[in-house]
Amino acid sequence: MKRFHYMNAYIDEDFTDGTIRFISYNSAILDILDDTLTFYRRWQYSRSTVRQLTRFLSEKLNKQVSIFELRDCKKRFDKTGKASLHGYNVIFSDYQPMHY
Helix, strand or coil, X not given: CEECCCCCEEEECCCCCCCEXXXXXXXXXXXXXXXXXXXXXXXXXXXXXXXXXXXXHHHHHCCCCCHHHHHHHHHHHHHHCCCEECCEEEEECCCCCCCC
């Protein structure tokens, strides 16, 4: 696990399936696996967590990602059960991740 820049966030890449996990303030927030982004339970994030999350996604996806795009994805997912962001499928999970 390595620290994400100077922030109180970490990136865990020690998974055999290629998952990249973003952890902020000791809470798993996001997994990236292949073409899928999985966000975990806590969706009401603090400003600092939002800043960490959008910076992480912007770096990993090589596109600028804003909190407004993420909120739109959440609304689409709640309405239709499907959402996408810059070519990635987006899932909002009610469960905590495995291996945590």
